[in-house]
Amino acid sequence: MFTIGDFARHGRVSVRMLRHYDATGLLRPAHVDPASGYRHYTASQLARLNRIIALKDLGFTLQQVRDIVDEKVGIEELRGMLRLRRAELETAVAAAGARLVQVEARLRAIESEGHMPTDDVVIKSLPPVRVAELTATAASFSPEDIGPVVGPLYDELFRCLRSAGVTPTGPGIASYEDAPEGGGKITVHAAVQVSAPLRDDAFRILDLPAIDRAATIVHRGPMDAVLPTVQALARWIDANGHRSTGYPREINLECPENRDDWVTELQAPLTRD
Secondary structure, eight states: EEEHHHHHHTTTHHHHHHHHHHHSSSSSEEEETTTTTTTEEOOOHHHHHHHHHHHHHOOOOHHHHHHHTOOOOOOOHHHHHHHHHHHHHHHHHHHHHHHHHHHHHHHHHHTTTTTOOOOOOEEEEEEEEEEEEEEEEESSHHHHHHHHHHHHHHHHHHHHHHHHHHEEEEEEEEEEOOOOTTTTTEEEEEEEESOOOOSSSSSSSEEEEOEEEEEEEEEEEOOOGOHHHHHHHHHHHHTOOEEEEOOOOEEEOOOOOGGGOOOOEEEEEEEEE
C-alpha cells in the first residue's frame, strides 16, 4: 500500500486533491489507520484516479464524474455526454483560435503604424456590375461578427444559384452598410457577379452602380486577418488628402481551399472635395 504522499506522486496529483476526493466520497483511501488517521491507497486505485482526472479535465462536474466512475451512467448516455463535451471543446478551441487571429491582426496593425504604403494603393474607377446577392444582419463590423454571417450567406447564395441554373460570371463581392435598426448593426451583402435578368425571389439580381473613384489595395490571406490592410488603406487615404465614404467593398479575386492563399481587393469609394 502507498501513503497518501506516495500515491499522489504516482498519480501526478496533489495531496490536497486526494484529501478533497476523500472528503467528497469520490476516491476513498483503501485503508485509514485508526490510531494516526493516516490514509493508505493501493495501486489498483490509480485506475479510478485516472478516470476521475480525465473526466474532470473534460469539464464534467464532480457529481457527473462520481456517477460515471460508479457506473450509474449507462454506456449510451456516457457516449452522448462525451460527444456533447467534445463538441463544446471544439467550439471553444475554434473561438480561441479566432481570438488569436484577431490579436495577431491587431498586433500587425500596431507594428505597421508609421509605415505608409506607396505602390500598394491604386485609385481607379469601378464600372457598374450585375450581381446576385443575399443579405443578412451582423451584430457589428468586427471580424468576429462579420465572419459567421458572410460565410453562410455565400454558401446559401451559391446553393440558390445552382437551383436556379444561374452561373456566376465573375468574383464574389461583399459589401456593407449600417443596418436600418442602428445600434452598430451592419447589413451584410454577399454577392457574386452574374449575367442574368433582374429578379428578386430566393435571391436578388441587381446592378451595383459605378463608382467614379475608389482607393484600392490587395489583401493576401484570410479575411479575419484583414485589419492591417484595412488600416494601411485608411492611412493612405488620409495622408493623400482624400475622404472615403461608406464601407470598402471586398472583391474575392482568389479563394482557394487554403484561406492563407486568398487574394482580396478592398475598394474604398472616395468623395470629391
